[in-house]
Amino acid sequence: MDYFGIISVLIVLSAIFGYVNAKFLKLPTTIGLMLITIVFTLLIVILSIFDDSLLLREKELISGIDFKTVLLDIMLSFLLFAGALHTNFDQLRVQRWPVLVFATLGVLISTFLVGIFTYYLLMILGMEVAFIYCLLFGALISPTDPISVLGILKKANAPKKLETKIVGESLFNDGVGVVVFLTIFSVASSAAGSADGGVEVSDIALLFVQEVFGGLILGLILGYITYFLMKSIDDYEVEVIITIATVMGGTLLAHELHLSAPLAMVAAGLMVGHDTVRESAMSEMVETYVDKFWELIDVLLNTLLFVLIGMEMLILTFDFNYILAGLISVPLTLAARFLSLWMPIKFFAKRLNFVPKTNLIMTWGGLRGGISIALALSLSNEMHRDLFLVITYIIVVFSIIGQGLTVGPIVKKLTQNYVDEDEPNGLSHH
Template sequence: MDYFVIISILVFISAIFGYINVRFLHLPNTIGLMLITIVFTLAVFAISYFDDTLLNAERYIISQIDFKTVLLDIMLSFLLFAGALHTNFQQLRIQRWPILVFSTLGVLVSTFLVGIITYYMLQLLGLPVNFIYCLLFGALISPTDPIAVLGILKQAGAPKKLETKIVGESLFNDGVGVVVFLVIFQIASAGADAITPLEILELFGVEVIGGIVLGLLLGWITYRLMKSIDDYDIEVIITLATVMIGTVIAQKLHLSAPLAMVTAGLMVGNDTVRNSAMSATTETYVDKFWELLDILLNTLLFVLIGMEMLVLTFDTTYLLAGVLAIPIVLACRYISLLLPIKFFEKKLDFVPKTNLIMTWGGLRGGISIALALGLTEDMNRDLFLVITYVVVVFSIIVQGLTVEKLVKKVAV
């Protein structure tokens, strides 16, 4: 079975499940697709007791897809560019300082809090795991997933200034979170004595600052090219080329491709560039193209998340650890946001219960699962993959379905 056949099957499944969701369930697409896929996979498990043809086919598809590479190295750049392109730049500029603190200091504080508490929780369950591996889990689960957050918040009717904080934080903390994970992963692989604090700082600085600088350069080049012509077909292709070649350059130079794409998307999507470089027709086509691509990739992503159940090790203790990790992750996110929100809330007129909404609305998604899949067996991969999957499923289904009610109840 070649890759074209596998992609065709995934698109077909996505179309059928998407139809079922829109026609009967009426859930947000991200939630509905993942839920239907999980139910479908469980049904395939049940049928396999009588005939394992479907189960073997589904396992084969998953075995042929490197989820970590597909999401982090390919899909993520397109999804982040699309998300940044449609973000309210004016509101983002006003909220830039809290977003910066949330996506850097917030991620670091949450990483260490989750890592420390998870370490002791696992000891109590009789799972002696090295502390550095618990920190890795803290790093992969702390960033909120912009892919999950964007679609659900649009339907929740959150106030614009609150939506900007959550979406803006998600767009940037994703890139920062991946870099933090890679730094801790390198320490865990090489040993704490084999890497110096200066090397850690250099790795972090090159990835983050280099990614942002590359994004600014790509955004400026894209703007100049689009301003010099008026042809919506070619201008759409230019934005697509920006993402594709920009991702390749970032990967070759070991810079943060997610941060580069967020920065480029914000530059191309801001009102100044739109008004001076795009005609009304071009703007419509650019927006519609990236909206469609965003929907297609989101659809495929959440179907794949549901199918990733097949790679889990179903151990009762692992599942219990996953359930216990849910309140730990939520509590640590709440604490990590507490001081920054207290500092900025009076200056920027935050909506009531901002911390509560940002905690509950900060969904985890495919990025966390992709990073967990990147762990080695020595790093307790099976354990942390199960814990991550439980947290992500709870986050998207339970938090995703209730965040709208929470927003309407407290953000008044």
Template sequence: MELYTAFSLLLVVAAAFAYLNFRFLHLPSTIGLMVLALLSSLALVGLGRMGVPAVLEIANVVRTIDFHTVLMQVMLSFMLFAGGLHLDAASLGRQRLPVLTLSTVGTMLSTVLVATSLYITLPLFGLPLAFVYCLLFGALISPTDPIAVLGILTKAGIQKPLEIKIVGESLFNDGVGVVIFATVLSVAKAGAEALSVGAVLGLFLREALGGVALGLALGYGGSFLLRSIDNYKVEVLLTLALVAGGSSLATLLHTSGPLAMVMAGIIIGHLGRRDMSDVTQEYVDKFWEMLDEILNALLFVLMGLQMLVLNITPLYLLVGLLAVGLVLFARLISVGLPLAVLSLRQQFTDNSLTILTWGGLRGGISVALALSLPPTMPRDLLVGVTYVVVVFSILVQGLTIGPLAQYLQTKQQKRAQATKPQ
């Protein structure tokens, strides 16, 4: 009954906030829901400290929700599949080299840069932290969130090739980030001396390559089944079963579910829809678009309501603000270096580095990974800092990426016109 009560609360709040945002705020849905949820949570925190019984009851309901399990094992698989399903596979294929480089090399480089800078600066606040825990933070905060990216950047007026790079990177680098996080967490739990280099590498490869292999199998198998029939009800049900069953299978096989769902979504979106009737395509697309919108709304409302139960002290808030700068600097370097190398083989627009850096939004995945940390680790510190970075990313970067893209594009057009021969 508690689960039903929590789900009902989230659904009612999400619907109310979606209405208020559409009716009055006119913000992108991701940002509007987060703003309203945060403001409501801050008001409820104040009332809770005054001992208002109803608010304390709401906090208890929110506390019963396992955010990590709900997002990582339930919601994320469906949202990543939907993102892959609607991604233009042909355009992604043309941008495969920068997408794969940024989502792998870039994520690893960002993880190390964030960890090193945090390890150096935390003692200045009287909060020295072992390097392995700094690596955990670097791994959980480095992936750009596909849910936040898909909800904001696709409406920001960014040039199509650059949009494909950002969205494609975000769909893959969260899977890579989850794999890095799981590997570092195993080392932190067992101790570096208890695990060999071979064991750590084997764990990483099993998660990463196993996830890709499972996604390929699910994608091609699902496409074969979809092509063999023509019934939109059965075909929608098949896609739903593929995601639910595939994510459970990934957990059993100890492979990366996020990577598997991204691969399956891209393949079915490219191959499976080839022989679909127009009616089936319409129903499949609308079903997954609607499901994605509902889960997206629930996710960002839940992130906002987490303020009711998180222990974020003023010191953690200050460290979080510093971490915002560190994360952005690491993003700049981890994107700039790969682009500098790749530019030797292909051309990028002048604004690519700026947009890729500022458009690297963090979201629910980072919060979920931080909340999964055991209490024996510096969980409160890492959760608090993560939350500050994520809120800044979605509210500040999310609200400004569109105007920034338009400004840079206009500036580029004026420069091109000025250099034209008269």
């Protein structure tokens, strides 16, 4: 099937599943879509006992999609730009230090903790996996998904300080997580490909700094150019096209310069969405069209993404030990996240008047998403791709369905007596 056929089938399925969810289940969109897709896929597997033609078609559809390329090289830039565009920069600036520490130090600590836990877990289960590959798994499972949790936090009327920390961290840690993963991936590949297994620490540090800071600087430059162009005209159609060009052209440029495209898009989106830029560069009509266009792109891509995640179960290797490792890894990754946030929260809590039980809420509210699956799919067979893909899939499904459905009530319960004081308006512009 060609790309047009694949996209058409996915959008038709997304529309049908979205309708079923909106009409009957009334779950948060991302959770409902993934749940329906998993049930749909399971029904096809059961039907294949009598007639496997539909199963073969779905497998053909999934195998025709390079999930890693589609998500990391195309969808992620659009999703992060849209998320950053609708984030209140002033609220984020107040919480900038904890958000920055969570998204950098937090991701690194989580990567190493998950790597250590996984190494010993697999050893206990009788699977010998090199520590560097367990670290790779730690890097791919540590980033959290801003898309899944934002709508849930809004419905729960979460305090804005808390909302800013969770969503701000998620926006940045996607980019940082990808860079950490690619850095460890290059180390693992170099070690596997060289006789002495040697790799220069200075090269690793340089690659990390270049990707992260280079990406952020590129994003700020792109944001300024976009602002300058939008300020000099008043034409909502052209201005929407300029924002699309920023994302697509900026992503290509970041890949060409070996910089982090996700971080570049977060920086560009925050700059273009800043209140000062909106007031000076966008008329009311332009602002409405830009916001509505990117909201639609956000919803459409997320719909496709979560339908794809549900269908990816067809390519998993259902080995008992793999499934057992995945189930045990769920509490282990939650424990690693709790511990990785503990020290930064302790440090900033009194200075910034943190919401009570922030660590607990951020641990449970840090949902894993498509990025983790895409990174797991990029592993080679030598890196135990099938094993880590099953573990990742189980964690992501539990995270989106189990944590996603319960984080709202938990936030309400733990913050019911907390009163926000002297805060700017909410995280979102809407």
